[in-house]
Amino acid sequence: MRPLRIAVCVKPVPDPKESNRLQIDPATKTLVRKGIPLVINPLDRHALEAGIKLKEEAEGKVTVFSMAPPAAEQTLTETLAMGADEAVLLSDLRFAGGDTLATARVLAAGLKKMGEWDLIICGAESFDGGTAQVGPQLAVLLGIPWLTRVCQLKREDDNHLLVTVEDETEQRDLLAQLPLLITVDSAVNQPRRLSLLGILAARKRKVITFTADDLPVDLAGIGLNGSPTQTRDLFTHESTKKVELLTGSPQQVAIQLLDKLGLTEKGAGQ
Amino acid sequence: MNFEFTAEQELLKKAAREVAEEVIAPRVEEMEKTKELPEDFYPIMAEAGFTGILVPEEYGGSNLGTLAAILVVEEISRVSAALGTSFQVHCLGYLPLVRLGSPELKAKYLPGVAAGQYIATGAITEASGGSDPTGGMTTTAVRDGDDWIINGRKCFISNNKTANCTWVTAVTKDQPKKEFTTFFVDKSMEGYKTGRMESKAGFHGLDNGDLIFQNCRVPHSNIILGEGKGITVAMTSIGRMGRMGMAAVGLGVIKASLDAAVKFANERVLYGKPIAHLQAVQFKIAEMTYLLEASRLLVYRAAWMTDQNVPDKELAPYVAMAKLYATDAAIKASDLAVEILGGYGVVEEYHVERYLRDARMIWAAAGTGDIMKLTVARMHLNG
CATH class of the missing domain: 2.40.110.10 (Butyryl-CoA Dehydrogenase, subunit A, domain 2)
Structure with missing residues (x-):
């Protein structure tokens, strides 16, 4: 089968294992991430694994894209150690504060800059934002179809993938034509562990960095100012749920329960 | 001075941590019972590329040096001091071939070491x-x-x-x-x-x-x-890997003790709030933290000096200080963790009693703490 040109979008997120240390800055309404290490968004690891597996089946090339601060270079180096062929960091202060659409615009510009793609793979959602919007928005901007929450994936022929997508109610098997964007779920594969050999192989590969000046992007549509959605407030939800223990004989407990449910007359035969 | 690890060293730590957390952690309980090394431990370490970390590239290794090996030992030991020790002993077992072996001996054994066929x-x-x-x-x-x-x-x-x-x-x-x-x-x-x-x-x-x-x-x-x-060969192995390797096992034990103590202190509620609010607990956490940081500085520097090819005799006291301090710190930190956990500290399920038992094992391995002191004293004194 012909080699595929595969793009994988990844987002560096605060390590989920340290999520109990995340706090919200009351003034800026942003997450305070200081001291919490960044990792590849967990579902993006599955996206990368899916890309690498397809490449291993029929050669091809996997390029990773990320819009993130310069510190994300380490995260992108990790994707190279896992088996990506090249990594592109889209980093510029003017990108900061962008919502999902502004982010998708920057990613779309980065992808266009680097060529044409048969397949674009994203994680279904990010661990921190969790909107699940960037993938579909990117597909719209690139003018290609998309499928979300892919949980099984197989190359069918030169121009088709066999995919299984899952929603709340059903699983569907689909024959999908390339070019295509998919977002993947954790069921799609088991991401490989880092290996020393992969780390050494990454020495020969570089992270390419582009700023806004390098990209075909309209500055009015990126960053905080170019974002149609703005965060008005961010707060920690305080749970007000309480457990109340009903005591007494089974009959007494039953009556109390019916009383709580507003069914006393009917239930207790009063 | 630069106290940062390179991007490659950070990835190496992460790779070792993934093996430790995903592969080793689920087996620790079984190892405590059977006292057996898991059969697939070395195949997994070989697959990850760790078995030949000191082996030159021409023999199939990665030749990343002592500091890299130490970082792997530390990460493995954070989950299992037993397997961290096993791995460092493997490294000290083949190091004399790398440094002092004839080309014939290197060709005969080192490719197998890198591939995980020879465990040393x-x-x-x-x-x-x-x-x-x-x-x-x-x-x-x-x-x-x-x-x-x-x-x-x-x-x-x-x-x-x-x-x-x-x-x-x-x-x-x-x-x-x-x-x-x-x-x-x-x-x-x-x-x-x-x-x-x-x-x-x-x-x-x-x-x-x-x-x-x-x-x-x-x-x-x-x-x-x-x-x-023969003694030069043995002391090269022990001085350039064995003692530092045990010190790195100590680092792993200290970090594991600190992590367990912090988790417990944040979760255990007494007098209506987590015990982390109690100053007595805070003092212990602070002590464990600076024991870890000071130990790391000594161990990483000794490993760095080894990689700079400092001669055995000049290197020995720095390695001895690292081994002595990290060992004592591991014993102290694991003991403090047991104290913070109170009654749970001696319950196997909470692991900290294992950290204390393992810390005690480090003291005698590759030269007791007292022998380390003699080595340090010889920096200044004859005898």
Whole structure:
């Protein structure tokens, strides 16, 4: 089968294992991430694994894209150690504060800059934002179809993938034509562990960095100012749920329960 | 000065942590019961590329150096001090080949080491003791044509069952002065056997005990460095890897103790709030933290000096300080963790009692804390 040109979008997120240390800055309404290490968004690891597996089946090339601060270079180096062929960091202060659409615009510009793609793979959602919007928005901007929450994936022929997508109610098997964007779920594969050999192989590969000046992007549509959605407030939800223990004989407990449910007359035969 | 790890070293730590957390952690409980090293531990370490971390690239290794090896030992030891020790002993077992072995010996063994086919150890200690090997060594090697015949028993050898190759030091001349020679022996050679196994307080999962050499026939070409240079070979192995390796095991134990104590302190509620709010607990967490940081500085610097090729004699006190301090810190930190956990501190399910037992094991391995002090004192004093 012909080699595929595969793009994988990844987002560096605060390590989920340290999520109990995340706090919200009351003034800026942003997450305070200081001291919490960044990792590849967990579902993006599955996206990368899916890309690498397809490449291993029929050669091809996997390029990773990320819009993130310069510190994300380490995260992108990790994707190279896992088996990506090249990594592109889209980093510029003017990108900061962008919502999902502004982010998708920057990613779309980065992808266009680097060529044409048969397949674009994203994680279904990010661990921190969790909107699940960037993938579909990117597909719209690139003018290609998309499928979300892919949980099984197989190359069918030169121009088709066999995919299984899952929603709340059903699983569907689909024959999908390339070019295509998919977002993947954790069921799609088991991401490989880092290996020393992969780390050494990454020495020969570089992270390419582009700023806004390098990209075909309209500055009015990126960053905080170019974002149609703005965060008005961010707060920690305080749970007000309480457990109340009903005591007494089974009959007494039953009556109390019916009383709580507003069914006393009917239930207790009063 | 630059105290940051390189991007590559950070990735290496992460790779080792993934193996530790995903593969080793689920088996620790079983290892505590069976005291057996998991059969797939070395295949997994080989697949990850760790078994040949000190092996030159031309023999299939990565040649990343001592600091890199130490970082892997630390991460593995954070989950299992037993397996961290096993791995560092493997490294000290083949290091003499890398540094002092003939091209023939390197070609014969190092590709297999890198591929995980050869798991190594080193054998100098006998029943008479390890820190004064020349005084009490009774293992002998006698020339027989192109071979040597080794007879003797080595004890307290880690990986004595798992390893299928080892360096072994033997007396090769008695008069006018005792001479020692170090040979590299593999299990295809007749007369090389595993002897009794020790049952120990900690390091459950690490095999440790006797190696028996009974008319073991070894080719002359398997001598490392040359006849009469056996102690140099052994001390290179122990001084450039063994002691630092045990210090790195200590780092892992301290970090594991700190993590367990912090988690418990944040979750355990007494008097209506987590015990982390109690100053007595805060003091203990602070002490564990600076013990870890100070130990790391000493250990990483000693490893860095090793990679700078500082000669054995000049390096020895820095390695000794690292080993001594990290060991004492591991004992102290794990003890503090047991205290913070109170009654849970001695419950197996909470692991910290294991950290304390393992920390105690480090003290004697590769030279006791007191021997380390003698090495440090020799920086300034004769004797």
